[in-house]
Amino acid sequence: xxxxxKDVANKAQVSPSTVSRVIAGNGRIGKDTILRVRQVLxxxxxxxxxxxxxxxxxTTCTLGIILPRTPDDVFSNFFFPELIRGISTxxxxxxxxxLMATGSLxxxxxxxxxxxxxxxxxxxxxxxxxxxxxxxxxxxxxEQFPYVLIGRNDYSAxxxxxxxxxxxxxxxxxxxxxxQGNQRIGFVAGPANMIVNRDRLExxxxxxxxxxxxxxxxxxxxxxxxxxxxxxxxxxxxxxxxRPTALVVIxxxxxFGVLRGLGELGYHVPQDISLAAFNNIAxxxxxxxxxxxxxxxxxxxxxxxxxxxxxxxxGEEKAKSRFIIPHRLVVRESSLRK
Amino acid sequence: xxxxxKDVANKAQVSPSTVSRVIAGNGRIGKDTILRVRQVLxxxxxxxxxxxxxxxxxTTCTLGIILPRTPDDVFSNFFFPELIRGISTxxxxxxxxxLMATGSLxxxxxxxxxxxxxxxxxxxxxxxxxxxxxxxxxxxxxEQFPYVLIGRNDYSAxxxxxxxxxxxxxxxxxxxxxxQGNQRIGFVAGPANMIVNRDRLExxxxxxxxxxxxxxxxxxxxxxxxxxxxxxxxxxxxxxxxRPTALVVIxxxxxFGVLRGLGELGYHVPQDISLAAFNNIAxxxxxxxxxxxxxxxxxxxxxxxxxxxxxxxxGEEKAKSRFIIPHRLVVRESSLRK
DNA sequence: TCCCTTTGTGCAAGCGCTTGCTCACCTGAT
DNA sequence: ATCAGGTGAGCAAGCGCTTGCACAAAGGGA
Numbered sequence: 064x065x066x067x068x069k070d071v072a073n074k075a076q077v078s079p080s081t082v083s084r085v086i087a088g089n090g091r092i093g094k095d096t097i098l099r100v101r102q103v104l105x106x107x108x109x110x111x112x113x114x115x116x117x118x119x120x121x122t123t124c125t126l127g128i129i130l131p132r133t134p135d136d137v138f139s140n141f142f143f144p145e146l147i148r149g150i151s152t153x154x155x156x157x158x159x160x161x162l163m164a165t166g167s168l169x170x171x172x173x174x175x176x177x178x179x180x181x182x183x184x185x186x187x188x189x190x191x192x193x194x195x196x197x198x199x200x201x202x203x204x205x206e207q208f209p210y211v212l213i214g215r216n217d218y219s220a221x222x223x224x225x226x227x228x229x230x231x232x233x234x235x236x237x238x239x240x241x242x243q244g245n246q247r248i249g250f251v252a253g254p255a256n257m258i259v260n261r262d263r264l265e266x267x268x269x270x271x272x273x274x275x276x277x278x279x280x281x282x283x284x285x286x287x288x289x290x291x292x293x294x295x296x297x298x299x300x301x302x303x304x305x306r307p308t309a310l311v312v313i314x315x316x317x318x319f320g321v322l323r324g325l326g327e328l329g330y331h332v333p334q335d336i337s338l339a340a341f342n343n344i345a346x347x348x349x350x351x352x353x354x355x356x357x358x359x360x361x362x363x364x365x366x367x368x369x370x371x372x373x374x375x376x377x378g379e380e381k382a383k384s385r386f387i388i389p390h391r392l393v394v395r396e397s398s399l400r401k
Numbered sequence: 402x403x404x405x406x407k408d409v410a411n412k413a414q415v416s417p418s419t420v421s422r423v424i425a426g427n428g429r430i431g432k433d434t435i436l437r438v439r440q441v442l443x444x445x446x447x448x449x450x451x452x453x454x455x456x457x458x459x460t461t462c463t464l465g466i467i468l469p470r471t472p473d474d475v476f477s478n479f480f481f482p483e484l485i486r487g488i489s490t491x492x493x494x495x496x497x498x499x500l501m502a503t504g505s506l507x508x509x510x511x512x513x514x515x516x517x518x519x520x521x522x523x524x525x526x527x528x529x530x531x532x533x534x535x536x537x538x539x540x541x542x543x544e545q546f547p548y549v550l551i552g553r554n555d556y557s558a559x560x561x562x563x564x565x566x567x568x569x570x571x572x573x574x575x576x577x578x579x580x581q582g583n584q585r586i587g588f589v590a591g592p593a594n595m596i597v598n599r600d601r602l603e604x605x606x607x608x609x610x611x612x613x614x615x616x617x618x619x620x621x622x623x624x625x626x627x628x629x630x631x632x633x634x635x636x637x638x639x640x641x642x643x644r645p646t647a648l649v650v651i652x653x654x655x656x657f658g659v660l661r662g663l664g665e666l667g668y669h670v671p672q673d674i675s676l677a678a679f680n681n682i683a684x685x686x687x688x689x690x691x692x693x694x695x696x697x698x699x700x701x702x703x704x705x706x707x708x709x710x711x712x713x714x715x716g717e718e719k720a721k722s723r724f725i726i727p728h729r730l731v732v733r734e735s736s737l738r739k
Numbered sequence: 740t741c742c743c744t745t746t747g748t749g750c751a752a753g754c755g756c757t758t759g760c761t762c763a764c765c766t767g768a769t
Numbered sequence: 770a771t772c773a774g775g776t777g778a779g780c781a782a783g784c785g786c787t788t789g790c791a792c793a794a795a796g797g798g799a
Contacts, residue, residue, distance in 0.1 A: 407755080
């Protein structure tokens with residue numbers, strides 16, 4: 064049978080309340096009592112029963128995460144573990160655990176979140192989302208439930224969020240390609256309804272405009288690169304009269320697909336065309352050619368998100384609601400024109 | 402304020418116990434009462450408070466997972482999300498959630514698990530581990546806590562585990578290379594203390610022996626391929642008089658490193674040397690050359706693990722304790738000698 | 740010496756839910 | 770008309786913990 068606070072109390076010859084207070088570290092307890100209780104405490108290997116504690120204290124010491132659905136958001140897969148690690152590390156530093164839910168369907172996803180929130184399973188939620196219209200955000204707003212967004216939304220400025228400055232990042236990435244002598248630069252986009260996609264496109268456009276280089280519409284292609292349709296798009300792009308000499312790609316994972324597609328068409332990177340992408344996943348360094356990428360500080364993103372959420376839960380006055388994690392351009396072979 | 406069972410009871414003009422029984426679906430309740438309560442139930446959007454329910458029922462409807470530590474187990478990173486998805490999908494089908502913990506240090510990892518188990522936070526644990534001597538397994542055994550192992554151990558045959566037949570898989574993979582005309586085949590290994598490593602090595606050896614081809618010790622190298630030392634090992638291997646014409650690589654992620662290393666040394670795959678690996682991560686298909694790999698059915702692995710654990714928790718008699726998920730050889734460019 | 744603080748501890752209520760038991764009522768067979 | 774048995778619902782205890790409040794003992798100033 065599990066060892067309860069009562070067992071400890073009996074063995075230490077005090078009342079349960081005293082034990083509780085010793086653990087909490089508040090309340091006025093005699094010095095020797097504290098020592099005695101502590102002794103028994105780890106003699107018995109006591110751990111408070113979480114549910115009971117939660118019930119009494121009205122708090123769960125748990126953060127919720129919704130794992131993004133696969134078909135919707137394939138590429139977050141590649142950096143997801145790193146993100147989790149950031150969140151989890153910060154959380155456990157405050158004694159918080161992570162409750163995770165998935166749903167293959169939007170419906171299930173919503174239900175999971177509802178159960179978490181209405182069921183009082185978590186104190187706050189980390190939402191990994193950058194869809195323009197996110198029903199989960201709406202849900203949390205309606206419930207007025209504490210949450211932090213990794214990414215950004217356009218609902219309300221007061222939403223606590225942690226993000227990369229994607230516009231800036233894309234701007235710099237494009238500038239890098241320009242500095243390498245590219246004038247015609249294309250863009251391989253992700254799902255249109257993701258804000259991150261919109262932002263990166265914007266940064267790219269800005270850099271091109273500033274440099275005085277026109278952007279052709281045909282240079283912007285859809286990056287469902289894990290599918291056949293992606294290959295077709297790439298192939299059409301390369302057949303253009305004035306085809307780009309470089310591409311900005313929405314994500315490293317997608318970039319792998321682009322690289323593959325180009326290879327099959329007989330093109331070499333970076334000799335025939337340069338590539339530069341985002342997220343700097345672990346394998347980007349190991350591909351041939353290695354991928355130039357924007358490192359978005361994935362771990363840091365998760366860590367900070369958890370940190371800010373915990374501050375919010377602790378009732379700290381939040382100075383601002385939006386936090387930008389610095390990114391870093393990592394130049395590798397795929398963009399270095401010989 | 403949260404809506405409690407009492408609120409529902411009041412509004413439906415019944416006692417809380419009746420509401421509870423309506424929800425549980427047991428107990429003798431009048432037909433019209435049920436209808437009335439149901440009505441109020443979703444009118445108010447009631448969700449039972451998880452902690453309270455857990456306290457009363459002595460169950461948490463939660464499964465625990467320990468996320469493997471990074472430095473220890475880098476490459477599980479690549480298929481981890483998929484595994485989680487499998488676990489989570491099965492779990493949520495039974496109304497279970499997933500509690501996840503990390504620890505960067507072995508110490509923290511242990512503490513997380515202890516908190517989970519002793520704190521009554523979870524009903525069972527899914528352990529992703531294949532270290533030979535795993536302190537976490539020991540902990541769970543001591544506590545006699547229900548768990549399922551993804552991988553296998555050598556402690557006790559009664560441990561519930563779900564695994565790939567790694568010996569067999571490695572055997573087949575090696576046979577494939579042999580069928581391609583390779584006689585001298587090397588092996589790029591992972592951390593020596595992982596059972597999966599040992600098993601795959603064994604399968605490889607068996608296939609070689611059966612074919613009557615000798616295995617040189619120098620052909621078996623350590624695959625810390627994300628490090629410098631890995632490159633050195635590869636380079637030394639390739640300088641051997643009787644260097645292998647093919648390599649079995651412990652993991653796709655590592656294989657990316659090998660591929661990279663070989664490329665830097667001026668070798669081409671598969672022309673100069675063939676490569677074949679394990680796990681079939683998403684990007685294996687997209688690299689150039691694409692990677693021949695054993696698909697271990699990652700999702701299925703997670704799903705089955707959760708399934709068996711839930712059966713165990715439900716008190717079902719378990720017919721056997723070890724479940725093997727079928728693997729599948731996926732032949733791609735890296736092993737096809739032209 | 741008396742009274743007012745301060746200090747250390749226990750009592751008991753309550754967090755939201757489940758469940759064994761009791762009890763009132765309604766059948767239908769005798 | 771009577772009563773056994775079935776049916777529908779509520780009472781109250783209890784899950785393991787926290788915490789406001791009461792209270793006893795000890796200390797200190799007048």
